Amino acid sequence: MTERNKYLKRLQICDFTLEEVGLYLDTHPKDKTALEFYEKYLEIQKKTKKEYISKFGPIQTTDYDGSDYWKWVDSPWPWERQKEE
Amino acid sequence: MWVYEKKLQYPVNIKNPNPALAKVIITQFGGPDGELGAATRYLSQRYTAPYKEVKGILTDIGTEELAHMEMVSAIVYQLTRNISIDDIKKSGFADYYVDHTTGLYPLSASGDAFSASALQSKGDVIADLTEDLAAEQKARVTYDNILRLADDPDVRDPIKFLREREIVHFQRFGEALRISQDNLDSKNFYAFNPSFDKPKKQK
Numbered sequence: 001m002t003e004r005n006k007y008l009k010r011l012q013i014c015d016f017t018l019e020e021v022g023l024y025l026d027t028h029p030k031d032k033t034a035l036e037f038y039e040k041y042l043e044i045q046k047k048t049k050k051e052y053i054s055k056f057g058p059i060q061t062t063d064y065d066g067s068d069y070w071k072w073v074d075s076p077w078p079w080e081r082q083k084e085e
Numbered sequence: 086m087w088v089y090e091k092k093l094q095y096p097v098n099i100k101n102p103n104p105a106l107a108k109v110i111i112t113q114f115g116g117p118d119g120e121l122g123a124a125t126r127y128l129s130q131r132y133t134a135p136y137k138e139v140k141g142i143l144t145d146i147g148t149e150e151l152a153h154m155e156m157v158s159a160i161v162y163q164l165t166r167n168i169s170i171d172d173i174k175k176s177g178f179a180d181y182y183v184d185h186t187t188g189l190y191p192l193s194a195s196g197d198a199f200s201a202s203a204l205q206s207k208g209d210v211i212a213d214l215t216e217d218l219a220a221e222q223k224a225r226v227t228y229d230n231i232l233r234l235a236d237d238p239d240v241r242d243p244i245k246f247l248r249e250r251e252i253v254h255f256q257r258f259g260e261a262l263r264i265s266q267d268n269l270d271s272k273n274f275y276a277f278n279p280s281f282d283k284p285k286k287q288k
Contacts (some may be wrong), residue, residue: 015086061145073141078086079132 005082007052011059014045087148094152095246099163099239104178107164108194109234111181113157113247115191117203118223120157124150126204126220130213136268136287139210142261143217146254153247158189160243211277214262218255225251 001009021038028034053063057075064070076082113119127147134140165178165187173182180196191199204220207213228248235241268287269278 073137077131077137077140077144 002082004056007048007055011045011048011052014041014048017041018045087151093156093159094149095156095243097156097159097163097243099160099237101237101239102166102168102172103164103237103240104168104172104176104181106235106237106240107161108178108181110157110164110231110240110244111161111189111192112194113224113227113231114154114161114189115199116193116197116227117200118220118227119191119193119199120150120154120224121191121199122201122204123147123220123224124154125201126206127217129204129206130217133206133208133210134213135210136261136265138264139214139261142257146257149250149254153250156243156247160240161189162187164240210265211262214258214265217258218262221251221255221258225255 018038018041021034021041025031025034025038049059053059053065057071058064061072064072115121124147127143127150131140131143131147134143168176168178168187173179181190184190193199205213205216207216225248228244228251231244232241232248235244266276
């Protein structure tokens with residue numbers, strides 16, 4: 001697995017966890033265990049996302065890093081099959 | 086993937102309901118030149134787009150069209166709030182009401198349900214971008230027609246914003262088309278490459 005795929009997988013795990021628990025919280029907004037779980041994973045997700053962006057470029061246009069080049073269209077598009085290196 | 090933001094791209098705050106006007110404006114939700122069709126068109130075309138700038142512009146404009154669909158839906162929703170059966174009868178809204186109550190359903194002003202027949206995804210960058218340029222102009226004309234039919238400034242304001250966006254998108258698609266043509270094979274060039282199966286690699 002490439003370095004990029006490794007970090008991407010980690011971020012996908014975090015994001016999916018937040019998605020799943022978020023749906024649960026939509027209908028159980030007072031569940032303390034779920035709220036604490038969400039908070040914990042949100043912290044991990046933020047850190048993971050920041051790391052990914054600094055290494056491999058933006059995930060959203062607003063992840064712009066202040067450099068003198070707009071990297072948004074350059075990094076691979078998610079529907080292209082990623083080469084294993 | 087996508088993430089929802091709990092805000093409109095531009096505010097919609099309509100004081101006075103007007104079901105007759107809602108029936109006209111709903112065409113920019115589910116009509117032939119509407120925002121649902123626009124989003125579907127660009128977000129379908131982007132997969133086979135050969136150049137990174139074109140993939141980017143189709144993704145980003147396609148995403149913005151989803152936000153426009155939400156704005157048009159908000160306008161229609163606010164125009165049909167708290168209306169009486171009397172309002173419904175008098176305004177010509179009864180035929181919509183009987184099928185959908187005041188639920189948002191994607192159809193055209195003439196009552197045809199949303200159809201992907203009004204859009205194309207051709208797998209050819211010149212064909213697709215030329216279609217997209219036309220689509221932005223058709224949507225712009227529709228917004229112009231809505232502005233001729235609508236007096237309420239609360240409605241006109243967000244419609245004017247949406248009309249402006251069609252013009253900006255037309256400009257960006259024009260640039261995407263120019264970038265694509267710059268990448269065509271100059272030995273086989275006639276605005277498009279007559280014999281290309283696979284687009285030339287990016288310069």
